[in-house]
Amino acid sequence: MDTILCDELLQEIFHRLPPLSTSAVSLVSRRWLRLYRLSVTSLSLRLSPQNSSILSLSPFLSHHPYLSSLTLSPATFSPGDTSTSSDHILLSVASSCPYLRNLHFSFYPVSLLSLLSLSNSCPQLTSLSISLSRPHSFHWLVSFLSLKDLSIVFTCVSGEFDSEEFNSDKENSNEMIGNSDAELPIENLSLSGTRACDSSLNWLWRSCKKLKRLQLRSCEGIGDTASVSSFVECLNGLQEVELRTCRTIVDRVLLKLAENCKSLTSLLVYDGGSKEGLLQFISLSRCNLLKVDLRLPLDLDNNHLLAMAENFNGLSTLRLQSCCLITGEGLNTLAVAMSNGLEELALIHCDVVKREPGLLATLGQNLRRLRKLDLSHNAMLVDKELISMLVSCNNLSELNLRGCKWLSNVAVVSMFKSCKHLESVDIRACCGIEVEAIELFVLNSPRLKRIQVEEDKLSDVARMWTLNKFIEVVD
Structure with a gap:
């Protein structure tokens, strides 16, 4: 068998093997091991802080010359870890992966020269x-001619920063790539830990x-005074915005979006x-929002829902999580306004579900056009309430009830x-749903492709049917 199959055919077979089977391939022969390494295009590695681990990385990567995606993270963070080891x-x-397209590097900060x-x-x-x-x-971003997605975490680790080294690196990079504004190819930008004192954001926004x-x-x-003024320059074609745990700047960013961004969806x-x-954002915005996802326990009430019903009636997705101050009145008004367009609704851990029977x-x-419904982590949701909604939602393709502990077999x-x-x-985590009900569900759901449930709730019959019907099971 080892001599009958050509290299190209073996590599094609390796690509089609399930992940759990690939580890056995390398044990067949040296040829199979070599070809398997050549076929690998994606790796995720956790490195120990010891020098031996760092020194062995380059020889290891050289055995996988066609890597296009690489994730590197430390097995542990230790006080001895520094940016020097990150640079190494x-x-x-850089020396081992010439075809790399995606790099996720979760180590200490790196230098500009590296x-x-x-x-x-x-x-x-x-x-x-x-x-x-x-x-x-x-x-340094100017030298990355193909970069579309950029994610940066800013840190200040005590004893790590050397101002002379920074200034030297900065001068070298400026000499190589110039100091003027640029038009970067970046389309997706993620920043963590920015401050008002970050003057360099001025150049990035522009x-x-x-x-x-x-x-x-x-x-x-979002930077110093000049940076704030430049921030609007990157908003013109913006389509998606995520603001997570940014309380001090949310209002300012939302106002800039309302005034300067009409493309936001x-x-x-x-x-x-x-x-x-x-x-203010909901009232002033003139963009055609299609998706709104909010987790604002104390900052969202019926006034916002009523404003959305008036201004954002083209929404196709509405996700609300842990929103304590909304009521059935606000949700019903919103549902009437969006009855012809809303396809996804999430009320995650929203106590209005248990407060108002019949909602x-x-x-x-x-909302008869709903295709996706997420009622997860509503621990007090009962069968009667869920069933009364499902009777009308005949077009659902995705349903998330994780953590709804009071649901029983009747709901299934x-x-x-x-x-x-x-x-x-x-x-998952639906304590009242038993093995027999899941077996019936698998047998009687003709289009089911994926079910997320505890392994011990799948009977042998249910397992057999998931295999026969190619249903993915996630524990």
Whole structure:
């Protein structure tokens, strides 16, 4: 067998093997091991902080010359880890992976010179995730000619930063790539830990003229005064914005979006902002929002829902999580306004579900076009309420009930009787749902492709049917 199959055919077979089977391939023969390594295009590695691990990285990567995607993270963080070790690792990657397109590098901050080395050695790099220390420069980005996705975490580790080294690196990078504004190819930008003192953001905002998606995490500012003024320059074609735990800047960013961005289609705000700032954005915005995802326990109420019903009646997706102050009145008004367009609704851990009996039935009657429904982590949701909604939602393809502890077998029977188009279901942590009900569900759901449930709740019959019907099971 080893001599009959040509190299190309063996590699094609390796590509089609399930992940759990690939480890056995390398044990067949040296030829199979060599060909398997040549066929590998994606790796995820956890490195120990010891020098031996870092030194062995380059020889290991050299056995996988066609890597296009690489994720590197430390097995543990130790006080002895420094940016020096991060630079050594990054230089090893640069020298060994010429075809790299995606790099996720979760180590200590790297130097500007090591980034320039990466750009020269990996010209096809389109996605990069790294850490930088303060103060920082972004001029090195000009040398990444193909970079579309950029994710940066800013850190200030005590004893790590050397100002003389930074200034030297910055001067070298400026000499190589110039100091003027640029037009970067970046379309997706994610920043974590930015501050109001980050003056270098001024250049970044001005240079990201092709930005389509912006994500800010745990950010306290969008730069100094000049940076704030330049921020609007990257908003013109922006389509998606995510603001996670950015309470100090949410209102300012939302106001800039309302005034300067008409192309926005998706907005996510988690754990931050104010009632007034959010209401101002909804009222002033002239964009055609299609998706809204909010986790605002104390900053979202019926006034916001009523404003959305008036201004955002083209929504196709509405996701609300842990929103304590909304009521059935606000949700029903919103549902009536969006009855012809809303395809996805999520009410995750929203106590209005248990506070107002009959709410789900009314929502179901108004939202008959729903394809995706997420009621996860509503621990007090009972069979009667869910069934009353499912009777009207006949077009559902995805249903998430994870953590709904009071649901029983009766709810499962209603699922396959009312929802004939279900393709994906999550019923993990539903204590009242038993083995027999899951077996019936698998047998009677003709379009089911994926079920998320505890392994011990699958009978032998259910397992056999998941295999025969090619249904993916996720524990």
